[in-house]
Amino acid sequence: MGRPKQPDISEHLLDQCTDHALEHGLPDRLQPFIDATGTSARMLLYHFGTRDDLLRAVLRRARQRHLEYLGAMFSVVPGERYTSTLARAWVAMTGPQARPFVRMFDQLTEQHDSALWPGLRARATTDWLTPLQAGLATIDRAESATLVLAVFRGLILDIDATADVDRADDAFGLLLRTLDPEAPRISRDEGTVKSPTSA
Incomplete structure (x- = not known):
């Protein structure tokens, strides 16, 4: 009988592989994960099965972290x-x-x-629609959820391609003012937002 796998070791290895993939991208072979974890290919395959199984696990862990980081961002904040x-x-x-x-x-x-995660692209888009609709409903603009999501995604790709954050901020600010004349101005200096009347 083989030795049972130890979940704590698997979780630690998965976190190390996920950290590496987020910093450097998904590798096309195991060696970068071997180097990042200080373990062997045999040990990684013992805990995760195949290379693709490990990549799927890394994607799911990264998606979990993404949702935890941004999941509350679209939620309605009482009084705001x-x-x-x-x-x-x-x-x-x-x-x-x-x-x-x-x-x-x-x-x-x-x-x-x-093949690594069928439906991921669609899910990564539609995950945000329900909280957006709920939030936009508070300003009577629930029907704009798809538009807002499309602008988010499009401008993020724009920043990735051009690194022109200021122009993207201006465009997103224009969208917010179109939705709501009382929308604040975006301020990255403070990592927050300013009211439309702020100097």
């Missing part, structure tokens, strides 16, 4: 106008902490490797 919530979510989703997630999931799209 929803366009202020969206402005703060925009700064977070386009900031340095979110960039590794964007890079990883864009890489998966470029590789057309849907």
Whole structure:
């Protein structure tokens, strides 16, 4: 009888592999994960099965972290106008902490490797629609959820391609003011938002 796998070791290895993939991208072979964990190919395959099984586990862990980091960003905050919530979510989703997630999931799209996680691209989009609809309903703009999500995604790709964050901020601010004349201005200096009357 083989020795039973130890979940704590598997979890530690998975976190190390996920950290590496978020920093460097998904590797096309095991060696980068071997180097990152200080273990062997045999040990990784013992805990995760195949290379693709390990990549799937890494993607799921990265997606879990992504949802935990951004999951509350679109939720309604009592007493706060929803366009202020969206402005703060925009700064977070386009900031340095979110960039590794964007890079990883864009890489998966470029590789057309849907076999690793069928339906991921659709799920990664539609996950955000329900909280957006609920939030936008508070300013009577629930029907704009798809538009807001499309602008989020499009401008994030724009930043990735051009690094022109200021122009993207201006465009997203224009969207917010279209939805709500009382929308705040976006401010990255403070990592937050300013009221439309702030100097």
